[in-house]
Amino acid sequence: MSQRVLITAGASGVGRAVAEAFSEAGAQIWVADVDTQALSICPEGWRRTRVDVSDAAGISALFAEIARDWGGLDVLCANAGIAGPTALVEDIELDDWRNCLAVNLDGAFLCAKHAAPMMKAQGSGVMLLTSSTAGQYGYPRRAPYAAAKWAVVGLGKTLAMELGPHGIRANVICPGAVEGPRMEQVLAREAQAKDMTRDQVYRGYASGTSMGRFIEGRDIAGMAVFLASDAARLVSGQVIAVDGHTVNPDPKI
Template identity: 85%
Template sequence: MSQRVLITAGASGVGRAVAEAFAATGARVWVADLDSKALGECPSDWQTTRLDVSDEAAIVAMFDDIAAHWGGLDVLCANAGIAGPTALVEDVALEEWRACLSVNLDGVFLCSKHAAPLMKAQGSGVMLLTASTAGQYGYPRRAPYAASKWAVVGLGKTLAMELGPHGIRANVICPGAVEGPRMEQVLAREAQAKGMSRDQVYQGYASGTSMGRFIEGRDIADLAVFLASDAARMVSGQVIAVDGHTVNPDPQV
């Protein structure tokens, strides 16, 4: 039977690449996203839900729909996240801090919380949590983002311990800098904050990896498909970077 896969923030960017990769394997795909326009551009055979991942009531309603429509869930890709502010820690407003953590951490927690009963009932499942290499190193001028991603790493390892006895695996994927519109926004903000050009910041990120370049959404998607497959049946509790090997997380500092 084909896998039943839920991807949050799956209508564009990395999430869309992940959704397309699973669909290419024959999986049934359910995409949740806050962007109604992007959802409307998803293939007609995908299930879609407009969702704010920080809204628990909306998440409960979505999982009720998944249970009614599919009868269970095989793979959760908790991928939704935002960049948060770019500022020195003393300049970060509490509201900005909370807004970043509400999506990047609360959203992952809530999706994991409500996916767990479905997976426990069937005695199997895979949870893939999207963190960041910012959850493995520091990330100057991005305190809320880095803190949220470190927390996702801890959550993922705890889920693996709690859920393993029920046949459920949990792993954390840590992307590096990903080519695309979202990273362009980050580059623009960091260039302004550091008094540099966009190209200088871009080259700084690229030169901070041993492979000297950004990654693409398909690099994350390929890993997600592997981790959800039987080929990775004994891989759980792992934190795996896809970043071209970061050797200097912030070469501009």
């Protein structure tokens, strides 16, 4: 039977690349996203649900629908996230802090909470949580994002320990700077905060890796498909960066 795969924030960006890669591998695809327009242009064979991952009732309803229509879930890709504010810690509003953690951390928790009993019942499953290289280093002017992504790492390692006895694996993927519209927004905000140009910030990010470049969504997708495959059957509790090897998490020009 083909894998049944749920990808949050799967209608565009990295999530869309992950969904496409699993689809090409023969999986059944269910994408959840807040972007109705992006959902509307997903392939017809994919299941699609509009939901905010920080909405507990919405996530509960999503998993009830998955249980009813699919009868189980083989792979959870908890990929949804937002950048949060770009500011010094003393200038960050509590509401902005909470909103960033709600999407990046609460969303991953809620999905894992509902996927766990489903996977336990079938005695198998894979959970892939998307963190960030910001979950491995400090990230000046991005305190809420870094805090959330570090917490996702802790969540992933704990899930691996709790669920391993039930035949369920959990791993965390840490993307670096990914080419695309979302990163362009980050570059623009950081350029303004640091009084630099967009190109200066871009070069700073690229030069902060040993390979000197940004990554693409397909790089994350390839790792996700591998980690969900039998080739990775004993890979669990790992935090794997796909980032061109970050050597300086806060590069300066």
